[in-house]
Structures are given as C-alpha cells and as structure tokens.
Amino acid sequence: MPSQNDDPGSQWGSRPPSPPDIEQAIDRLKSLFLGGGSGKDSGRSLGGLLTAAILLLIVVSVWSAYYTVPSDSVAVVQRFGMYLKEVPPGLHFRLPLGIDNTTIVPVKRQLKQEFGFVTPGARDPGQGTREGGRETQMVTGDLNAALVEWVVQYRISDPVKFLFEVREPAETLRYVSESVMREVVGDRTVDEVITIGRQEIEIEALVKMQELSTKYVMGISIDQVQLKNINPPRPVQESFNEVNQAQQSKEKLINEARREYNKVIPLAEGEKDQRIREADGYRLKRINEAEGDALRFNALFTEYQKAPEVTRRRIYIETMQDVMPNIDSKVLMDNAGAGLLPLLSLDGKKERQQ
Missing domain, CATH: 3.30.479.30 (Band 7 domain)
Structure with missing residues (x-):
C-alpha cells in the first residue's frame, strides 16, 4: 500500500483499503492514460497533462475571443442566445466558450x-x-x-x-x-x-x-x-413566334410608311411656307412702292400748285432730257416755217468713227 502522503485523499483522512479488483482497474487506467507509470511519477504526469490542457483551453479561448467584421457588414452579438448589440466593421472582442455568439450580416452588400x-x-x-x-x-x-x-x-x-x-x-x-x-x-x-x-x-x-x-x-x-x-410554353412557342414575326413585319411597314410621310410632308410644308413668305414679301414691296409713288406725286402736286407754269416747264425739260438721248433720228420743226430744217447728224458720224 502507498504511504498516506502519496494518497490524494490523505488530507481528508485515511480511506479504507480497496478490494484487489478495484486496485487492478485503477492501475490499468493509469497505465492506459499515463503510459504505465505509477505512484509519484504518475501523479506528476497527470498534473502536467492537466496543466497543458488548461493552457490549451486558455489559448483557444483567447484566440476565439477576437473576430473581424468585414467593411460591408455588421455583427449581431448574442449573449446566451439573447440579443446584446450591433458591432460595426473592424476587429472586436467577445466572451469565449460560447457565451457570446456573433452573426455577420452584410448590410451594405446588394x-x-x-x-x-x-x-x-x-x-x-x-x-x-x-x-x-x-x-x-x-x-x-x-x-x-x-x-x-x-x-x-x-x-x-x-x-x-x-x-x-x-x-x-x-x-x-x-x-x-x-x-x-x-x-x-x-x-x-x-x-x-x-x-x-x-x-x-x-x-x-x-x-x-x-x-x-x-x-x-x-x-x-x-x-x-x-x-x-x-x-x-414550349408547345405553342413556334406558333407564338410566327405571330410575333407577323407583328414585327407589320410594325416595320408602319415605320417605313411613317418615314416616307415624314420625308414628304415636311418638305411640302416647307415649300408652302416659303411661297407664302415670298408672296407676303412681294405684297409688302408693291404696297410700299405704291405708297412711295403716291407720296411723291402728292409732293409734286403741292409744288405744282405753288407755281404751275414753272413746274410744268421743269417737268417738260426733265422729261425731254430722259427721252431725247434714246432717239437716234431727230427732226426739228418750226411752227412758223414752211419747210423742214436740215440737221447735221453728229451722232451717226460719231458711231461710224467708233
């Protein structure tokens, strides 16, 4: 039997001796988990294994406590299954071992x-x-x-x-x-x-x-x-395509007719507007010319009333100045004379010299 100091339960007093079959079962379990060691060496190995397990648990807990939220998402945090808060994008900390549970929700993604x-x-x-x-x-x-x-x-x-x-x-x-x-x-x-x-x-x-x-x-x-x-549906798709093609042909012909209509009608309307504007311009021209002639005649008539003989003679002279240069043969007659007065045709001589 091991000493009282080597027994884990010695601090609570001595314990009754175990039957041989229970001790054999304990030795088998120790040999299975601790590689066949016993006594103080077995206790040390068990303590080291427990310490390593605790350290591993701490490392895993710390590692899983940190998480990252993407830039287009937010994290919904639940503590023991109850909603706690929303977390913005970035690196965050949560309670490990399933205490805090986070769900990433892409709120900025379509x-x-x-x-x-x-x-x-x-x-x-x-x-x-x-x-x-x-x-x-x-x-x-x-x-x-x-x-x-x-x-x-x-x-x-x-x-x-x-x-x-x-x-x-x-x-x-x-x-x-x-x-x-x-x-x-x-x-x-x-x-x-x-x-x-x-x-x-x-x-x-x-x-x-x-x-x-x-x-x-x-x-x-x-x-x-x-x-x-x-x-x-597929059974009627062929017939529907034929109807659709007929409708497209109809629309095509209508569009072509509209194109011709838009090509001819605006041209005719443009020519009509041009003729109307030309007629309006000619009308205004004739009206302005007639009004100008009437004003000129009225002005001459006013001057004529002031000196009828002088005005009559001036009009006669101006008229002869306009008419005489266009006459090739000129004959001067004297009302008191009995015959014709000979006239030297200088204009004809000049034309022959040229």
Whole structure:
C-alpha cells in the first residue's frame, strides 16, 4: 500500500483499503492514460497533462475571443442566445466558450434572388430549395400561359429584424416575390406581359414586394425588380413566334410608311411656307412702292400748285432730257416755217468713227 502522503485523499483522512479488483482497474487506467507509470511519477504526469490542457483551453479561448467584421457588414452579438448589440466593421472582442455568439450580416452588400434561372457562381439564398421550372409558370389575365423569369435585388436594412423577426427571411422573400409576381402578371394580358407592359410590371411588383416586406417586418429593402426572359410554353412557342414575326413585319411597314410621310410632308410644308413668305414679301414691296409713288406725286402736286407754269416747264425739260438721248433720228420743226430744217447728224458720224 502507498504511504498516506502519496494518497490524494490523505488530507481528508485515511480511506479504507480497496478490494484487489478495484486496485487492478485503477492501475490499468493509469497505465492506459499515463503510459504505465505509477505512484509519484504518475501523479506528476497527470498534473502536467492537466496543466497543458488548461493552457490549451486558455489559448483557444483567447484566440476565439477576437473576430473581424468585414467593411460591408455588421455583427449581431448574442449573449446566451439573447440579443446584446450591433458591432460595426473592424476587429472586436467577445466572451469565449460560447457565451457570446456573433452573426455577420452584410448590410451594405446588394443581394439578389433569381427566379427561373441560376447564374453560375451567384449566391442566391433559398435557391436550392425551389424548383425553377414551376415558379416561372404563370397564367395571364386572358387565361394564357407564360414562362416569366425575373430577378429581385435587395439589401438588409435592419439586421435585428432580419435575424429575429422572421424565420428563414430569404426563403420568405422568395415566397413573397413569387406571390406578388403571379398577382401582377395575372392582371394583364399575355401581349402586355411579353411586349409593352414589362416596365409597368416591374414598378408595380417592386412597390407591392416592399409593402409586404414592411408588413412582415423582414428588415429588407427591395432595390429593383427586373424581368428577364418571358416566353410562351414550349408547345405553342413556334406558333407564338410566327405571330410575333407577323407583328414585327407589320410594325416595320408602319415605320417605313411613317418615314416616307415624314420625308414628304415636311418638305411640302416647307415649300408652302416659303411661297407664302415670298408672296407676303412681294405684297409688302408693291404696297410700299405704291405708297412711295403716291407720296411723291402728292409732293409734286403741292409744288405744282405753288407755281404751275414753272413746274410744268421743269417737268417738260426733265422729261425731254430722259427721252431725247434714246432717239437716234431727230427732226426739228418750226411752227412758223414752211419747210423742214436740215440737221447735221453728229451722232451717226460719231458711231461710224467708233
């Protein structure tokens, strides 16, 4: 039997001797964990192992107490499962050994959910639990079928509500998006959904998705709803393409006719305006000339009334000065004479000399 000082329980008094089978079991356990040592050496080995385990636990605890929050995220800290606080980006400390639990929430990152297709490498929460083929099958307001693919882009506006108010918020958002899109598409005809109504559908779906997200307190802000491919079902896709081609041909002919119309009509209107302006200009010219002539005549008539004989003679002389240079043959006659007066034609001589 070992001495009383070597027995770990000697400080509480001596203990009764153990049966041989219990002592053998204790020796086997010591040999298994301590490599076959016994007595004082075995106690020292057990103490060293316990010290190493404690040091390792301390190192692991200190190492796990520090954590880093990315620049586009915040950390939600829970202490014993209860919400404690939000932590901004950077290096932070928490209580180890599961006392404090942190969840990283990317509040500044734009997330998206794809419906009907999957972009390679894209992280779409909840995509793995849904069937893309079924969620795109919709019925329009005129009871036609259409395959609608769309994308919802959103941000996490309130991390606390996102984590604790709704269970599986990403999956809930998918249900909300699908429900709203079916409602909006069901209010329109298939032609509106495929052609002219895409923008209206996106705007209305965005508003209704945001209203439901606010109502359910999901902590999500919807940024954009974007429609992608919208096609008819495969059995009628060929016929639909033929109808679509016919409509495109119709639009093409209409656009060509409008182009010719815009080419001819503005030119004719321009010529019409030009003729009208020319006529207006000619009218104003004739009116101004007539008014000027009338004013000139009135002025002459006023002067004539002051000295009729002088004015008459001056007008006669000025008129003869304008007329005589244009006459080649000149004949001067005397009223009192009996015959013609010969006149030397100097103008003809000058012309022959030239």
